[in-house]
Amino acid sequence: MTLDDTGQAGLEQLLHACASGDSAALKQLYRNTAAQLFGVLRRILVRDDLAQDALQDVYVSIWRNAKDYRASRGAPFTWMVSIARYRAIDIKRSRRREVQYADPIDYVPESDELADPDLSSIAGRDADAKRLKECIEQLTVQQRNAVCLAYMNGLTHEEVAGRLDAPLGTVKSWVRRGLESLKGCIQR
Amino acid sequence: MRYDKGQLLDALAREYVVGTLKGRARARFGRVLSSSLVARRAVLAWERDLAPLARAVKPVEPPPDAFERIETALGMRAARPTPTRAVGIWPALAAGLALVALIFGGLYFGQRPTAEQATYVAVVNDASTPVWLIQAYVETRAIKTSTINPRPAPPTNSYELWMLQDGANPVSLGVIAGTGATDNPLSDAQLAVLMQTMTLAVSLEPAGGSPTGLPTGPVLFTAPLLRS
Numbered sequence: 001m002t003l004d005d006t007g008q009a010g011l012e013q014l015l016h017a018c019a020s021g022d023s024a025a026l027k028q029l030y031r032n033t034a035a036q037l038f039g040v041l042r043r044i045l046v047r048d049d050l051a052q053d054a055l056q057d058v059y060v061s062i063w064r065n066a067k068d069y070r071a072s073r074g075a076p077f078t079w080m081v082s083i084a085r086y087r088a089i090d091i092k093r094s095r096r097r098e099v100q101y102a103d104p105i106d107y108v109p110e111s112d113e114l115a116d117p118d119l120s121s122i123a124g125r126d127a128d129a130k131r132l133k134e135c136i137e138q139l140t141v142q143q144r145n146a147v148c149l150a151y152m153n154g155l156t157h158e159e160v161a162g163r164l165d166a167p168l169g170t171v172k173s174w175v176r177r178g179l180e181s182l183k184g185c186i187q188r
Numbered sequence: 189m190r191y192d193k194g195q196l197l198d199a200l201a202r203e204y205v206v207g208t209l210k211g212r213a214r215a216r217f218g219r220v221l222s223s224s225l226v227a228r229r230a231v232l233a234w235e236r237d238l239a240p241l242a243r244a245v246k247p248v249e250p251p252p253d254a255f256e257r258i259e260t261a262l263g264m265r266a267a268r269p270t271p272t273r274a275v276g277i278w279p280a281l282a283a284g285l286a287l288v289a290l291i292f293g294g295l296y297f298g299q300r301p302t303a304e305q306a307t308y309v310a311v312v313n314d315a316s317t318p319v320w321l322i323q324a325y326v327e328t329r330a331i332k333t334s335t336i337n338p339r340p341a342p343p344t345n346s347y348e349l350w351m352l353q354d355g356a357n358p359v360s361l362g363v364i365a366g367t368g369a370t371d372n373p374l375s376d377a378q379l380a381v382l383m384q385t386m387t388l389a390v391s392l393e394p395a396g397g398s399p400t401g402l403p404t405g406p407v408l409f410t411a412p413l414l415r416s
Contacts, residue, residue: 023264030255035247038254043245052257055250059258060401074232078239082205085242087400089207132240151206151241179202183237 011076018066026063033077034059037084044088044154054091058084089154135185142166143178150175201230205238219344261357261401263377305416306332310388312411314339319409320364320390322349323416324382329374331361338367341392348393350403351378351385352410358389363397388413 011032017025037058041051061083073079136144142164149160161171203209204217220227259265306323313319318336325332333349341347347366350358359381362372374382389410391403398404 023259023262026258027255030258034254035249036243036245038250039245039248040242042248052251052254055254056257056261057400057402059255060261061399063258063262064399064401074236075239077243078235081239081242082235085207093210128240129244132244147241150208151238152245154207156210157208175206175208176199176202179206179234179238182241183234186237186240 008075008077011080012071015062015066015069015076018063019069026059029062030059033080036077037081040081040084040152041088043152044085044092050091050095051088054084054087057087061087085154092154093156131186135182138185139178139181140174143174143181146171146174147178147182151179197227198230201227202234205231205234261359263359263375265377307416308382308413309416310411310413311336312388312390312409314409322364322388322411324374324413326374326379329379331372331374333364333370333372335365335367335369340366344395345392345405346395346397347390347408348397348403350389350391350407351381351413352387352389353381353385357402360398360401361388363393364390382413385413387411 011029014025014029014032018029034055038051038055041054041058042048045051045054058080062080065083069076069079074082139147145164146160149155149163150157155163157168157172157175160175161168164171166174200209200213200217204214204221209217217227221231256265307326308324310322311318311320312322314337319339321334321336323332323334324330331349346363349361349364349372351361352358359378361374361378361382362370364370364372387410389403389407391398391407392405393403394405
């Protein structure tokens, strides 16, 4: 089952059930979201074993903090994926050399197409994805690559600069401007 | 540094969410978040607006046993026995003895003395100074921690008690106070692990205990667990 089949309302109910200690709800929540979160974790951590450890941390954290989840804290998926990304980034920063060394993803895009393999497959999934694709397409190629490497791969500014072979200051500005225009575009 | 100036705050929130804010600056902003509603709102807005990018990442099925590991970490399922290795007879023997002790102890305590004796005890020392006396009561399913020499935790931290296991992740026995006494419940799943535990550990965690279910802060002390 994908996330879209359940919808955010379903996730919210499951989180409420988790908050009251319903372990069957945790299992259902896991079934509905684990593949997406594991994809996010693996993309950042690269190494399968680290991503598996992180996945465990993430669902333990979701279970323990489910009572603190409120709709005011954002959509359920946003809340969950934020927990996952922060955990992955913490692990990546603390084990920097190993994770970098193992990173096999090596696309340094040169043409004007959507170079990120994940981005090129999202169109047509749902309205949000379509909107995201439109917004991404409005960025310059450099901004797009810098944003993807920072947000999706969890790279630091220095690492993005190394990967794109560009000066650090320039990369910082690509990331900043790319994110600002993405935010503006998605909000519209 | 002042964080409540609109633009600066939004820039920090953006870098925090993306992950490019790192090291001490990241930790500092994390602390600002726990006290500033404005900062939290800025972070939530960025999380919301960038989440579609995370949804664009291709899903990957985790390995089939991943959920079992989560259940084990949460104490919903007893830890799998660690596979016996060539040198593994001693832990197995110790577990066997612990089981005998437990059955015997159960018979003994079946007489319901007014005050149950602790089945397992440990004294946690800081160098040569005893800090905590830890007593596990099997019959009433309780872990009692008494402070021998008070050691208050820093205001933003808590001490957490762990059972160390050979070949598996530590299992939490809950948060313990640095002064006075703490009573924590002992679940069936925790008891199953306790019976095979030879060493307890105390780590320093964020206030309220580890957010992940595993030690995240420094392990301050370890202590052998003894049958009383």
